[in-house]
Amino acid sequence: MTAQELPNFHHLRAFSLTAHLRSVHGAARQAHLSQPAVTQAIGRLEKRFDCRFFERRSTGMYPTPLGEIMLLRVDRALDLLDGAARRIGESARRNARARPAPLDRMATTTQLRALIAISQTGSFSAAARAIDQAQPSVHRAGRDLEKLAGVPLFERISHGVALTPHGRLLAMRASLAFKEIEAAGEDLEAAKGVVRGRLIIGTLPLVRTELVPAALAGMTGAYPDAEISVIDGPYDGQLTALRTGEIDMLIGALREPAPADDVEERALFFDTLSVIARRGHPLAGRTTIGIDDLRRYGWVVPRASTPTREHFDALMRTGNEAPPPGLIVTSSLVVLRGLLLKSDRLAILSRRQVTYEERTGLLTALPVALNDPPRPIGLTLRRNWHPTRLQSAFIAALEDAVAREEQPI
Incomplete structure (x- = not known):
C-alpha cells in the first residue's frame, strides 16, 4: 500500500468505535458524526482492503475474523496518535496557549504525511517533491496542523526548516501509525492466503556478512513475491530509521543497555574480535x-x-x-x-x-x-512491535541460521 492509498484516520476511528461499541449509532455519537457517515467510512475501508469487516446482526455489529485483524492494527495506530496528541495538548495548556483542538481527531492524513515528509527532508519544497504535492499545499498542511496542535511544530534554521520536539514526536508517532496500517494490509492478505509482503532490514557496517544472506536464502522460497530491502548504514542513522518505522529491524552489535526506551535488544550470539x-x-x-x-x-x-x-x-x-x-x-x-x-x-x-x-x-x-569480553550481536527492535507474518518468518530464519552455523574457526 502506497502512502497515497492510506485511508483517512477519521474513517479508521469510526471503524474502531463501531467494533468496540458493536454499534454504528454509538460510534456516530461518540465520534460526533452522522450514522450514514460512519456507515460510509466502514464501507470505504471494506472496499479499499477488499474485506468484509463486520457481521451485521440484530444485536449489533460484530467484527469478522478479518475485522479483528484490522482492528488490532487500527487500535495500535490510533494509540500512537492519541499518545502524541495528549502530550502535545498538555504542553499547550501548560504554556497558557489557546486551547488546542483535539489533534488526534482533527488531524488529517494529508497533514500528517506532510509533517513526516518535512521531518525527513528539512524543507517544505523538498517535502513537496517527496510526496508529489505542490509546495503551497504542503506548507498549508503543515501550518494548519501546527494551528491544531496549539504549539510550534516547526522552526526556521539557516538551511531550511527543522521540527521542534513536539513536531518530532508527532512525526515519529504518525510515521509508526502509517506503518501499522500498511502492516494491516499485509496481515489481511496473509489471512486470505496471499503470500507476499514487504521487509526492510537495517544492518550495521561490518556486520557479519554471511548471517543475513543465509537467513534470506532460508525463507524467501516460501515468500517468492516478497519485497525485501537490506540497508547498510551507521548506527545513529539506522536507529533513527528504526524508531520512525523506516526500517523494520536492525541487525548488528548491540549497545547494552538499549539506547532508547522505545527500542529493545535481542541477542542472537556472542562474538569476539x-x-x-x-x-x-x-x-x-x-x-x-x-x-x-x-x-x-x-x-x-x-x-x-x-x-x-x-x-x-x-x-x-x-x-x-x-x-x-x-x-x-x-x-x-x-x-x-x-x-x-x-x-x-x-x-x-x-x-x-x-x-x-x-x-x-x-x-x-x-x-x-x-x-x-565477547560482544553480543543481535536484533534491535521497536518496543511493543507487532511483526507481520513475513517479518516473523525472517526472524525465525535468522535464528535458524545462527543455530546451524559452524563452530568458530
Whole structure:
C-alpha cells in the first residue's frame, strides 16, 4: 500500500468505535458524526482492503475474523496518535496557549504525511517533491496542523526548516501509525492466503556478512513475491530509521543497555574480535606480538563511538605512546578487505567477518590478546512491535541460521 492509498484516520476511528461499541449509532455519537457517515467510512475501508469487516446482526455489529485483524492494527495506530496528541495538548495548556483542538481527531492524513515528509527532508519544497504535492499545499498542511496542535511544530534554521520536539514526536508517532496500517494490509492478505509482503532490514557496517544472506536464502522460497530491502548504514542513522518505522529491524552489535526506551535488544550470539592481517604480513609468523609491534603499522578502523573502534582505542591506550598516525577510517567491509590484502595495514575484526578470506589463506588472525569480553550481536527492535507474518518468518530464519552455523574457526 502506497502512502497515497492510506485511508483517512477519521474513517479508521469510526471503524474502531463501531467494533468496540458493536454499534454504528454509538460510534456516530461518540465520534460526533452522522450514522450514514460512519456507515460510509466502514464501507470505504471494506472496499479499499477488499474485506468484509463486520457481521451485521440484530444485536449489533460484530467484527469478522478479518475485522479483528484490522482492528488490532487500527487500535495500535490510533494509540500512537492519541499518545502524541495528549502530550502535545498538555504542553499547550501548560504554556497558557489557546486551547488546542483535539489533534488526534482533527488531524488529517494529508497533514500528517506532510509533517513526516518535512521531518525527513528539512524543507517544505523538498517535502513537496517527496510526496508529489505542490509546495503551497504542503506548507498549508503543515501550518494548519501546527494551528491544531496549539504549539510550534516547526522552526526556521539557516538551511531550511527543522521540527521542534513536539513536531518530532508527532512525526515519529504518525510515521509508526502509517506503518501499522500498511502492516494491516499485509496481515489481511496473509489471512486470505496471499503470500507476499514487504521487509526492510537495517544492518550495521561490518556486520557479519554471511548471517543475513543465509537467513534470506532460508525463507524467501516460501515468500517468492516478497519485497525485501537490506540497508547498510551507521548506527545513529539506522536507529533513527528504526524508531520512525523506516526500517523494520536492525541487525548488528548491540549497545547494552538499549539506547532508547522505545527500542529493545535481542541477542542472537556472542562474538569476539581479533587483529587481522594479510597472509605474508611481517607479523604473521610471530608467536608473540607486543603493542610496540602493532604501532609500527598502519591501521584501518571504523568511525569513532562504534564498539570496535572503542576496542581499538583501548588497545592503543595500553602503552604510553599516542595511537599510530595515518589511520584510515571506513565502514565499508569491501574497502577494509582491499586495504588489508594490498598493504601491511591491520584491523580489528570478528574472524567471522573474514571467514572466506581466512579459509582460503588470504587473511589471518594475529596472536594478539585483546582481553575483551565477547560482544553480543543481535536484533534491535521497536518496543511493543507487532511483526507481520513475513517479518516473523525472517526472524525465525535468522535464528535458524545462527543455530546451524559452524563452530568458530
